[in-house]
Amino acid sequence: MKLTGKRVLITGGSSGIGLAIAEAMLAKGARVVVTGRRTDILKAAIDRLRKAASSIDGVAADVATEKGRAATLAFALEKLGGLDVLVNNAGGVRAGRLEETTADEIRSMIEVDLVAPIMLTRAALPALRESKDGLVVNITSGIALVAAPFYATYAGVKGGLAKFGESLRRELKGEGVHVMTVYPGATDTPMMQTSKAGPELGFTREPASAVADAVIEGIGKDAFEVIRGGEARARMIALNRDDPAALDKRFSDLKPALAEAVRDHSAL
Numbered sequence: 001m002k003l004t005g006k007r008v009l010i011t012g013g014s015s016g017i018g019l020a021i022a023e024a025m026l027a028k029g030a031r032v033v034v035t036g037r038r039t040d041i042l043k044a045a046i047d048r049l050r051k052a053a054s055s056i057d058g059v060a061a062d063v064a065t066e067k068g069r070a071a072t073l074a075f076a077l078e079k080l081g082g083l084d085v086l087v088n089n090a091g092g093v094r095a096g097r098l099e100e101t102t103a104d105e106i107r108s109m110i111e112v113d114l115v116a117p118i119m120l121t122r123a124a125l126p127a128l129r130e131s132k133d134g135l136v137v138n139i140t141s142g143i144a145l146v147a148a149p150f151y152a153t154y155a156g157v158k159g160g161l162a163k164f165g166e167s168l169r170r171e172l173k174g175e176g177v178h179v180m181t182v183y184p185g186a187t188d189t190p191m192m193q194t195s196k197a198g199p200e201l202g203f204t205r206e207p208a209s210a211v212a213d214a215v216i217e218g219i220g221k222d223a224f225e226v227i228r229g230g231e232a233r234a235r236m237i238a239l240n241r242d243d244p245a246a247l248d249k250r251f252s253d254l255k256p257a258l259a260e261a262v263r264d265h266s267a268l
C-alpha cells in the first residue's frame, strides 16, 4: 500500500509507538486522526505533529468503552471523509503474579488490548471496505510470540489479538481489506517507565521511531507481520517452538530478578 493521501485512524496516537507511527505516516503524505483519553497529552501531540504537517486531528475518547469507540470512529469518519487505515494501537499493561493482579486490572487489559480492537475493527469495516484499499494494523507485542512470566493476562490478550488478525486477514482476502500484525519488542515509551527490566533480562529497549519505520516498511510491502527484536528474538521464537523446556529453564533462572524488575510495571 502507498500511504500518500490515505485516511488513517490511530488509536492511542497521542504517545509512544502510536505517536511515532502518526509522525511517520504524515511524512508519507497520509491524513491522520489520533486518539487518547488524556486531553493535555493529546493536545501536546497534535501541536507537535502540526509543526510538520497540517492534515492531523485528534479526539479524546476511551476506546475501552462502547461510547468512546463510537465517538472515535464518528470523529475520524467526519474529519477524514472515510477511512483507509485503522491502526489498533491503544493498549495497557499490568505486570505481576496472576494471584496478585486485581480483577479490575485483568478486565482493563482484556477491554483495551482485545475487546477494543475487535469491536472497533468491526465498526470500521464498512468504511474500510468502501476504501477498496483498506488496511487494519494491529499492534500486539513480542510477548504474543514468546510469553514471559508475570505477564500472563497481557500475553493472553496480545496473543488473542494476533490470532484475531490472522483469522480476519484470511476472512477478508480478496475483498479489499488487508490485515497486518505488529509485534514490538521492548520499546522506550511512557508505557515502560514503571518497568525496571533492562537488557540484562532481555528487555533491550529501542526507540518508538524504529518500530514506526518498520511499520511503514511493512505497509509498503503489504507484509502480514512485523516482528521486532532482531536475531535474538527470532532465536527465542524458534526455541519456544522447538524446545520450550529450554526456554522455561532460562526464564526460571531469571525469575527472581524479573519478578523484582517488573513488580511495579503498570500502565492502564
Ligand SMILES: NC(=O)c1ccc[n+]([C@@H]2O[C@H](COP(=O)([O-])OP(=O)(O)OC[C@H]3O[C@@H](n4cnc5c(N)ncnc54)[C@H](OP(=O)(O)O)[C@@H]3O)[C@@H](O)[C@H]2O)c1
Pocket: 011, 012, 013, 014, 015, 016, 017, 018, 035, 036, 037, 038, 039, 041, 061, 062, 063, 064, 089, 090, 091, 092, 093, 112, 139, 140, 141, 142, 183, 184, 185, 186, 187, 188, 189, 190, 191, 192, 267, 268
Ligand atoms: N512500549 C513497549 O515496550 C511495547 C512493547 C510491545 C507492545 N507495545 C504495545 O504498543 C502499543 C502502544 O504502547 P506504547 O508503548 O506506545 O505506550 P504509551 O506511550 O503509554 O501509549 C499508549 C497510548 O494509548 C492511549 N490509550 C491507552 N488506553 C487507552 C484507551 N482506553 N482509550 C484510548 N486511548 C488509550 C494512551 O493515551 P491515554 O493514556 O491518554 O489514553 C497513549 O496514547 C500498546 O498496544 C502496547 O501494548 C508496547
